[in-house]
Amino acid sequence: MKNALGQPQSLLLLGGSSEIGLATARRLVQGRTRRVHLAGRPSPALTAAAAELTAMGAEVSVHDFDAAALDTHETVLGKVFAEGDIDAVLLAFGVLGDQLKDEQDPMAAAAVGQVNYLGAVTSALVSAQALRRQGHGSLIVLSSVAGERARRANFIYGSTKAGLDAFAQGLGDSLQGTGVHVMVVRPGFVRGRMTEGRPEAPMATTPEAVAEAILVGLQRGSETVWAPGALRVVMSGVRHLPRPVYRRLAV
Amino acid sequence: MQGPDAPPSDAPLPAAPPSEVLVALSGWGRTAPTGARVTSPATTEAVVAALRAAGERGVVARGLGRSYGDAAQNAGGSVLDMTALSAIRSIDARRGIVDCESGVSLDRLMRLLLPLGWFVPVTPGTRQVTVGGAIGADVHGKNHHVSGGFSRHVRSLELLTADGRVRTLTPADDPELFWATAGGMGLTGVVLSAQIQLLAVQTSLISVDTERAVDLDDLMARLDATDHRYRYSVAWIDLLARGASLGRAVLTRGDHAPLDQLGPRQLRSPLGFRTAGLPAVPRGIPGGLLSAATVGAFNEFWYRRAPRERRGQLQSIPTFFHPLDGLPEWNRIYGPGGFLQYQFVVPYGEEAALRRIVETIARHRCPAFLAVLKRFGEGDPGWLSFPSPGWTLALDIPAGLPGLGRLLDGLDQEVLAAGGRVYLAKDSRLRPDALAPMYPRLDDFRALRARIDPGNRFTSDLARRLSL
Ligand SMILES: Cc1cc2nc3c(=O)[nH]c(=O)nc-3n(C[C@H](O)[C@H](O)[C@H](O)COP(=O)(O)OP(=O)(O)OC[C@H]3O[C@@H](n4cnc5c(N)ncnc54)[C@H](O)[C@@H]3O)c2cc1C
Ligand SMILES: NC(=O)c1ccc[n+]([C@@H]2O[C@H](COP(=O)([O-])OP(=O)(O)OC[C@H]3O[C@@H](n4cnc5c(N)ncnc54)[C@H](OP(=O)(O)O)[C@@H]3O)[C@@H](O)[C@H]2O)c1
Numbered sequence: 001m002k003n004a005l006g007q008p009q010s011l012l013l014l015g016g017s018s019e020i021g022l023a024t025a026r027r028l029v030q031g032r033t034r035r036v037h038l039a040g041r042p043s044p045a046l047t048a049a050a051a052e053l054t055a056m057g058a059e060v061s062v063h064d065f066d067a068a069a070l071d072t073h074e075t076v077l078g079k080v081f082a083e084g085d086i087d088a089v090l091l092a093f094g095v096l097g098d099q100l101k102d103e104q105d106p107m108a109a110a111a112v113g114q115v116n117y118l119g120a121v122t123s124a125l126v127s128a129q130a131l132r133r134q135g136h137g138s139l140i141v142l143s144s145v146a147g148e149r150a151r152r153a154n155f156i157y158g159s160t161k162a163g164l165d166a167f168a169q170g171l172g173d174s175l176q177g178t179g180v181h182v183m184v185v186r187p188g189f190v191r192g193r194m195t196e197g198r199p200e201a202p203m204a205t206t207p208e209a210v211a212e213a214i215l216v217g218l219q220r221g222s223e224t225v226w227a228p229g230a231l232r233v234v235m236s237g238v239r240h241l242p243r244p245v246y247r248r249l250a251v
Numbered sequence: 252m253q254g255p256d257a258p259p260s261d262a263p264l265p266a267a268p269p270s271e272v273l274v275a276l277s278g279w280g281r282t283a284p285t286g287a288r289v290t291s292p293a294t295t296e297a298v299v300a301a302l303r304a305a306g307e308r309g310v311v312a313r314g315l316g317r318s319y320g321d322a323a324q325n326a327g328g329s330v331l332d333m334t335a336l337s338a339i340r341s342i343d344a345r346r347g348i349v350d351c352e353s354g355v356s357l358d359r360l361m362r363l364l365l366p367l368g369w370f371v372p373v374t375p376g377t378r379q380v381t382v383g384g385a386i387g388a389d390v391h392g393k394n395h396h397v398s399g400g401f402s403r404h405v406r407s408l409e410l411l412t413a414d415g416r417v418r419t420l421t422p423a424d425d426p427e428l429f430w431a432t433a434g435g436m437g438l439t440g441v442v443l444s445a446q447i448q449l450l451a452v453q454t455s456l457i458s459v460d461t462e463r464a465v466d467l468d469d470l471m472a473r474l475d476a477t478d479h480r481y482r483y484s485v486a487w488i489d490l491l492a493r494g495a496s497l498g499r500a501v502l503t504r505g506d507h508a509p510l511d512q513l514g515p516r517q518l519r520s521p522l523g524f525r526t527a528g529l530p531a532v533p534r535g536i537p538g539g540l541l542s543a544a545t546v547g548a549f550n551e552f553w554y555r556r557a558p559r560e561r562r563g564q565l566q567s568i569p570t571f572f573h574p575l576d577g578l579p580e581w582n583r584i585y586g587p588g589g590f591l592q593y594q595f596v597v598p599y600g601e602e603a604a605l606r607r608i609v610e611t612i613a614r615h616r617c618p619a620f621l622a623v624l625k626r627f628g629e630g631d632p633g634w635l636s637f638p639s640p641g642w643t644l645a646l647d648i649p650a651g652l653p654g655l656g657r658l659l660d661g662l663d664q665e666v667l668a669a670g671g672r673v674y675l676a677k678d679s680r681l682r683p684d685a686l687a688p689m690y691p692r693l694d695d696f697r698a699l700r701a702r703i704d705p706g707n708r709f710t711s712d713l714a715r716r717l718s719l
Contacts, residue, residue, distance in 0.1 A: 001716035004282035004320060004591045004679030005656045009716070031656060032682070085326075085715070135273060135286035135308070135327030136712070177275045179286030179326055220538075220588050220651050221282075 001087060001136065006218030007032040008087030008138065012080055014065065014123055015093030016040030017049050019192040020142060023211035024090060025049075029058045031215075033088075037080050039065035040093070067093045067119030068111070073126050081130035088138045088218070089127045091120055094161075096194050099154050109156050116160035121167055128171055131180040138181040140214060141168040145188045145226075148235045149246070172223055183217050185210070186235075187227040203228055276330060279582055280319040281589035282650050282679055285326035285712055289313075293335040295443055298411055302441070302708065305329040309710040312437045314384030315356060317377055319592045320679030321712035322388070322436050328710065331441065333383050339363065340444065347449035348406065353383030353442045358576075360447075361568065365524045369449035370507065370568075372404035376623070378573050383442045388676035389434035389636040393483035393572070396628035398450075400636055402433030409443040413704035417443060422632075431699050434633030436675055438700060438709050438719055452507040454521040457483070457571040459505035461561045463554070467498025467609060471602060471642075474502065474626050482506040483571070487621040489554055490612050490646055491547040498609050500624065501557040508565055517565070526569045531579035538586030541649055546618040553621060585649050591679045593659060594645035596627060596638065597671035604669035605642050608662055612646065615658055622646035634692040637674040645677065656680070675713065683717050693719075 002008045009032050013021045016038030025036060036058045040046045050060045061083075065076050080086070097112035124139060131137035146154055147161030165184055172182030187210045189201035210227040217225035226232040241249070273286035292298040302310060308328030315334065316323055324330060336354040343349075347369045349360065357371050358378035364370065373385070373392040380390065386408065389400045398404070407421045410432055420429040432439045460481070464470035470486055478484045481504040488500040513521055575581055582590070597604050612619065623645045630639040648655060663685050666673060672689035673681055687693045697719070700709075713719065 001285075001321065001326070001712050002283055003716060004280060004589070004650050006283075007656060007680070009683075132273075132286070133327055135325075136283075177286070178273050179275050179284055216653075219656070 001085070002138065002218070003032060006138070006215075006221060008218070009033060010035035010037075010085060010087045012037040012039065012077075012086045012089045012127070014039050014089065014091045014127075015067070016062065016065070017043060017045040018092035018094075018142075019194070019207040020187065020190060020210050021090055021092030022049050022052075023207035024092075024214050025053060026056065027211050027215055028088070029053055029056045034059055035084070036060045037063060037083075037086070039063040039076070039080065041066055067115045067123065070114075070118055070122045073119075073122040077123060077126045077130070081127075081134075085134050086127075086130070086137055088140060089131070090140045090142070090214075091124060091127075092142050093119065094142065094194075095157075096154070097157050099156055102156050112156055113160050113163075116157070117163045117167075120164050124168065124171060128175060128180065128182075132175065132178050135179045137179075138183060138218060139168075139171070140183045140185060140218075141165075143168065143184050143186050145186050145231055145235055148186065149238055152247070169223075181221060181223075183214075183222060183225060185214060185217070185225045185227065186231065188231050190227075203231060203234070274330075276313070276316070276324040277589070278316060278318050278320045278323065278679065280591045280650065280679060281582055281585070281587075282591060283321055283712070285321070285324050287325050287328055287330040289330045289332055291332040291335040295336075295411075295417065298331060298336065298441055298443060299415060299417075301329065301331055302411060302413075302415065305708065309708050311709060311711040311714075312353075312383055312387070312441045314354070314381030314387070315379050317375075317380045317384065318388060318676040320677065321716060322676060323384070324712045325710060326712055326715070333381060333441070336443065342367070344369070347451055348446055349449060350444065350446045351382060352444045353381060353386070355382050356380065357382070357385065362524055364449060365452070365455050365568075366522050368451060368453070368522060370452045372448060372450050373398060373401040374572050376573060377576050378569075379576060382445050382447070383437075386433055386442050386445060387435065387437045389631060389633040390676070391627070391638050393485045393625065395638055396478055396484065396626050397482050399628060400433075400631040400633065400638055402430075402633055402636070403631060404448045405433070406446040406448055408432070408445040410440045411443055412440040413706065413708040426632075427699065428703070430632045431634050431696055434631070434636035434675075435696070436635065436713060436719070437711060438714055439703065440709060452522075453510045454508045454513055454517075455524050455568055456508040456513065456517065456521075456565045457505045457568065458508040458512055459503055459564045459566045459571055461558055461564065462502045463557055463559050464498075464500045464502060466496060467606060470498055470500045470502070470624065474624075478504070478626050484625065486624045487553075488609075488624045488644070489550040490609065490617065490619045490622050491543060491550050492554075493613050497613055498606075499554060501554060503571070505566070505571065512563070512565070525567060526576070528577045528579060532581055532583040534583060536583050536586050538588040538649070538651060540584065540586060541618045543616040543618045546620055550621060588649060588651035590647050590649045592645055592647050592677040593662065594637075594643060594674040594677045595662070595666045595671055596641045596643040596674075597666060597669040598639065598641040601641065601669040601671065604665055604671075605644070608644070608665055611658070611662065611665075615654070617646070617648050617652065617658075619646040619648055634696045635675065635690055637672065637676070639672070641671065645674075678713070681717060686717050686719075
């Protein structure tokens with residue numbers, strides 16, 4: 001069970017090798033979390049993540065999970081939930097894609113949508129159903145500021161996050177009064193392997209700082225978390241810029 | 252505009268199928284709400300039927316929801332709102348025994364019994380608790396050092412156990428199940444009714460002595476020296492005062508006033524029970540209203556307002572015992588983030604640990620309204636009853652306070668090292684592995700539960716969180 005400070009005892013990380021996901025898992029294991037399920041595509045990084053969390057004292061199991069294989073989500077995640085209550089589900093998988101190349105290759109663009117949006121829809125719905133049955137739990141969805149307003153430089157990725165963000169908000173509203181809490185997290189530019197080699201955006205942050213913001217959001221029971229927090233104000237300004245002005249600012 | 256692109260306000264709301272209708276419940280601290288199916292059985296038969304109908308996530312009884320944390324909620328399962336089971340079966344006005352169903356509140360008992368010259372044997376800091384909740388948490392009052400916990404005054408109770416049987420338990424004939432149920436947080440079964448031994452009083456007024464203590468040492472010395480002279484004793488302590496004023500407090504102690512202490516006006520209705528109340532605190536108060544500065548100013552005002560010393564002041568029962576009941580729904584002032592109460596006891600001889608804890612809280616600048624310090628008497632026989640001989644301190648803290656998790660985990664360590672414990676009816680965040688060393692009879696409790704409830708019919712969020 002989550003306690004009054006929003007500290008979960010069990011965690012399901014979808015995207016088991018995600019840097020933000022793991023930074024969050026580490027912090028949670030330092031708190032009350034004992035049981036961790038890592039769901040992801042088999043890789044050395046996933047194995048290493050399991051070993052690291054085990055060494056920290058968690059009881060870890062690893063599950064084969066491909067976000068793009070939509071029709072497997074019910075079975076794969078159903079098994080995880082059958083093992084016992086999950087207090088927090090962190091939906092952390094995602095791909096950035098390669099904007100310029102993907103514009104020339106529609107199927108590659110669709111693959112980004114397949115993971116970031118469709119894969120998130122199916123796995124979030126399966127999770128939400130299970131959380132609703134158990135009557136408690138937080139579903140934490142990693143959206144992005146990129147979904148807040150489309151940018152020339154990454155609108156394929158941005159549009160998948162816009163869809164995911166709207167979906168997660170609606171899902172949260174549909175779960176009002178059920179004991180299930182949905183939290184949408186909107187990080188800005190996070191230094192890490194996803195953004196490696198790309199020009200850093202203003203207000204860049206780290207996976208650890210995003211993890212901290214997630215923990216504070218859990219403690220407060222927030223529905224929306226910006227990381228860093230100041231992005232909330234910045235983006236509410238950006239949202240209202242006229243298109244020509246925005247085009248000139250945004251890269 | 253119609254159809255899928257209509258603006259949000261026009262969106263049709265999908266109706267949930269009736270079997271799926273859940274209610275989100277939380278404790279008095281309004282933290283960690285969880286969904287459950289709630290029913291309100293009004294008869295014993297209905298309670299039995301509700302137990303049978305409960306699904307695989309089990310069932311737990313709920314009284315008036317005054318426990319602070321997650322004791323009276325059951326995520327994904329069933330919760331029995333016991334307040335409809337509220338018949339007074341009989342009153343023996345000669346011997347002072349009431350036989351009532353478990354959903355009856357102490358407020359109702361006071362209104363009913365005071366005119367007859369009887370008072371409840373133990374009352375917590377609110378009257379808005381049920382008899383079932385008073386037994387489930389084995390509550391204590393300001394008279395613990397004299398009278399022990401609530402369940403000591405229960406002559407017998409009816410308990411519905413997981414097998415569907417209703418058993419009548421007395422402390423003499425069924426000590427195991429009786430004392431596992433007293434303080435057992437609803438996990439041995441549903442208390443259906445109880446026979447309670449009452450206290451004879453001549454008047455409905457309390458004769459109160461008030462004094463100020465300038466610091467923690469002064470406070471402990473005063474309580475130590477003269478507590479035995481009073482039936483009721485408690486101190487309100489300002490945890491925001493630092494330095495030389497660390498632990499400054501106001502002591503209020505007293506007993507039921509005898510008839511001959513009343514003036515002519517009061518003598519017209521010596522046993523009258525009057526409550527005065529303010530309107531309820533409205534919904535929708537934002538969080539973060541309470542800071543160390545605002546709460547500190549309140550505490551300062553409150554301390555200065557108290558007389559340095561005053562003897563024999565006549566106070567009403569609500570004023571003396573239940574000051575917060577005058578402000579209904581006061582828990583809303585903490586905003587949507589809610590709050591929690593930390594209450595612990597450390598044994599006599601561990602005054603240094605108590606001092607370190609008070610210092611730590613003061614240093615952390617917790618925006619804690621007046622906290623309560625009290626000396627407990629002998630421990631109670633309930634297996635999971637909280638009181639044990641020593642000092643108990645209780646304070647309310649906003650749940651969103653930065654660093655609160657680590658602060659309280661640290662205090663737990665201090666309490667554990669001193670041989671103390673925290674109170675389950677208030678808890679909402681304890682580390683599960685800290686529980687067993689605090690409650691030596693926990694293993695017996697678990698074994699008894701495994702024996703009488705092998706299918707885990709009775710469970711709660713508290714039970715899941717702490718593996719009770
Ligand atoms: C302002 C305030 C002051 C307080 N002061 C004190 C104090 O001075 N001393 C003290 O000891 N406590 C105090 N409390 C705590 C309170 O007395 C206890 O939490 C009490 O148990 C609440 O009773 P309730 O009817 O609201 O029960 P709930 O909070 O609804 O339930 C409490 C527990 O009892 C169980 N329970 C309820 N009914 C039944 C039943 N029929 N059969 C079996 N189990 C049942 C529940 O499962 C749960 O585990 C205070 C609380 C508040 C809000
Ligand atoms: N980094 C940023 O700047 C930033 C900013 C805002 C939002 N976000 C979002 O935050 C989340 C986590 O990002 P991160 O920074 O932690 O990046 P990351 O380390 O690259 O993590 C992404 C994760 O997604 C997994 N994944 C990708 N495709 C998958 C698939 N088909 N099936 C299963 N798992 C798949 C990856 O697993 P593999 O190892 O198998 O590839 C990896 O674990 C993402 O949703 C991202 O969009 C990131």
